Amino acid sequence: MINLSSTISIPVVVAGALGKMGSQVVKTIVAANDCQLVGAIDTSKNKEGIDIGLELGLKEQEINITADFEGCLCQVSQLSAESGPAILVDFTHPRAAYEHTRISIAYGVYPVIGTTGLIPEQLVSLVELSKKASIGGALIPNFSIGMVLLQQAAAAAARFYDFAELTELHHNYKIDAPSGTCIKTAELIEELDKSFNLQEVDEYESLAGCRGGKRESGLRIHSVRLPGLMAHQQVIFGAPGETYTLRHDTISRSAYMPGVMLAIRKVRKLQSLVYGLERLL
Numbered sequence: 001m002i003n004l005s006s007t008i009s010i011p012v013v014v015a016g017a018l019g020k021m022g023s024q025v026v027k028t029i030v031a032a033n034d035c036q037l038v039g040a041i042d043t044s045k046n047k048e049g050i051d052i053g054l055e056l057g058l059k060e061q062e063i064n065i066t067a068d069f070e071g072c073l074c075q076v077s078q079l080s081a082e083s084g085p086a087i088l089v090d091f092t093h094p095r096a097a098y099e100h101t102r103i104s105i106a107y108g109v110y111p112v113i114g115t116t117g118l119i120p121e122q123l124v125s126l127v128e129l130s131k132k133a134s135i136g137g138a139l140i141p142n143f144s145i146g147m148v149l150l151q152q153a154a155a156a157a158a159r160f161y162d163f164a165e166l167t168e169l170h171h172n173y174k175i176d177a178p179s180g181t182c183i184k185t186a187e188l189i190e191e192l193d194k195s196f197n198l199q200e201v202d203e204y205e206s207l208a209g210c211r212g213g214k215r216e217s218g219l220r221i222h223s224v225r226l227p228g229l230m231a232h233q234q235v236i237f238g239a240p241g242e243t244y245t246l247r248h249d250t251i252s253r254s255a256y257m258p259g260v261m262l263a264i265r266k267v268r269k270l271q272s273l274v275y276g277l278e279r280l281l
Contacts, residue, residue, distance in 0.1 A: 011086040013039030021091040028257045039072045077107040098122045111137040112263045116180025136270025141180035143259030150248045154235045155188040161237035169224040169232040177223040190217045
């Protein structure tokens, strides 16, 4: 059984604990003075039962890696009432994110989901489930404060421009395209309820897909996948005689950690699931 330290702290379980993002989250939680790591979930082969701290080059944490997602959440849900409910930080796989969030809510563990790829119907379902359970949660396509600022700037600029295209660039191990971050950016621009990119000519593609994916609003999204990239996004607005470009580049995954900690510290104050880091700022 997990024992919390005598000082009241926020209990956190990390799913995808050995992944590139998950391992960074584990290290950040261990270093935080107001949080305590209480669970480490990962399905990597031959890692079951290994202490997560030793595996990541930290001191021993007395938290063994487990592949049993539901069993781990069941255990952390029974922690001392003094500490308050536990929080799940999930960086796993798009195919697992929906079910992981449902299980988390069912056990009274507040989910902070960084895994992208959920479809709108799944998001609506999770919001409804969280409201019924009065369990807060956060689905965050991107934890970077800089990206939130770009999105807000793009939404403001869209009032003055009728032509815009979005490009997101990621490493070649990213599974979903376009990225959840880019979709979120488009959604924020589309809150103006206007159409973009009115067709001026009878356009055609000699190579299918070269003009990117077209949303109902007319916005186009282009996805690039290459080794050497991490996470990058730009929004280009066009008007007669000028263009206006917004760009954000992630150089290190450490850029996401302030946003992760912000979500951890605020999510238990929510009564339902929210979508986007800007909802917590």
